[in-house]
Amino acid sequence: MAGVVHCHHHFARRGYRQRVYVERTKPLEQYTTEELYVRFCFGNAAIEYLVNLLRPNLQHRTQRSHGLSVEDQILIALRFYACGTFYQVVGDYMGVVKSAVCDVVRDVSIALASLTNEFVSFPKDNQIAQAKRSFFLLGNMPNTIGAIDCTHVHIQAPLKWPGSVHDARILRESALYRDLQTNQPDGIILGDSAYPLLPWLMTLFLTANTPAQARFNTAHCRARCAIERLNGVLKRRFACLNYLRAEPQKACNITLACIVLHNIATKRNVPLCADNDAPETLTNLLHSARTSKQDCSLTDEQIKLKPYE
Incomplete structure (x- = not known):
């Protein structure tokens, strides 16, 4: 008995607290499909698809009483991707501790990033013609199969390459560049003036000296x-990409995970937000590209596209 009392006072002096398990939320039971879109960017059917897709990577080998199911892990990660807030805030919302959120975001991001080659690729042989037609409808640009650009994702300061890096250097350091230099694609890729002019990469005229060059720049x-x-x-769609409090490797996995999720959402016609906006695929961009002149600062006359040959 004395030993029990001694242990009690020992733990009391060390500030020992008995672990308290918080009841977890059940979003799939609490919210409608539209409410799930707002909170997780995906509805019931799409979440079920993700659970089945990632189950082999996320299923725990043991079923402890307080272990996180695959569904729980998917929902926690989706909540983080959708709102991009602190792990503690996500944990409080989902009914789990901060460390669990950190581990789940890491594991789910790695699992999704491993599927990049399955969901992100250049047009295959039977898709090239459709890609060329779509880009031609966007701007009268023939033989175009893709476009390239960079966007800045704010992360914690890395040990190397602090701050932003020039678009051309990012391209040169990429596996994409090495592959396309060796195996030139059946078509061209469009890039802005930050990129070099290459046999497979078409950039703008820095100064349009003729009407034909001006029309080319407009179409481009x-x-x-x-x-x-x-x-x-x-x-x-994924607010976490506006600022990631993560070191570079984890940030890369999260970014790849969001890209994979976006392509999954596009294929499954998941709306962009609760007001049922359609996913922004290339086809859905056609109308806005014709009606908006904000991106290129074009005049009304320039918007009337003409062949530039």
């Missing part, structure tokens, strides 16, 4: 706006 800009708008859509 109208087609390339797809990538600029897509960068904006990613940050709108």
Whole structure:
């Protein structure tokens, strides 16, 4: 008995507290599909799809009484991606401790990032013609299969390459550059003046000296706006990309995870927000590209696209 009393006073002096398990929320039971879109960017059916997709990577080998299910892990990660707030805030909302949120975001991001090659790729042989048609409708640019641009994701200061890096250097350091230099694609990619002119990478005329060059720049800009708008859509859908309190490797996994999730959302027609906006795919950009002149600062006459040949 004395031993028990001694242990009690020992733990009391050390500030020992018995662990208290908070009742976790059950979002899929609490919210409608529209409310899930607002809070998690995905509805019931899409969340179920993600649970089945990631189950092999996230399923715990043991089922302890307070372990997180795959569904719980997906919802915690989606909440973080959607609002980009502190882990503690996400934990309080979901009924888990801060450390659990940190671990879950890490694990789910790695699992999603591992699927990048499955959900993110250049147009395959049977998709190239459709990509060229879509870009031609955007701006009368022929033989175009893609567009390239960079966006800044604010992260914790790394040990190397602090701050932003020039777009051209990012391209040169990428595996994409090495692959396209070796295996030139069946078509061209559009880039702004920050990029070098290459056999497969078409940039603007820095100074348009002829009407044909001006029309080329107009067409180029109208087609390339797809990538600029897509960068904006990613940050709108996943607010965490506006500022990541994470070291570089974790930030890369989170960014890849959001890109994979965006493509999944696009394929499954998941609305961008609760007002049922359509996902911003290339096809959905056609109308806005024709009617908005904000991206390129064009005059009304320049918007009347003409062949530049």
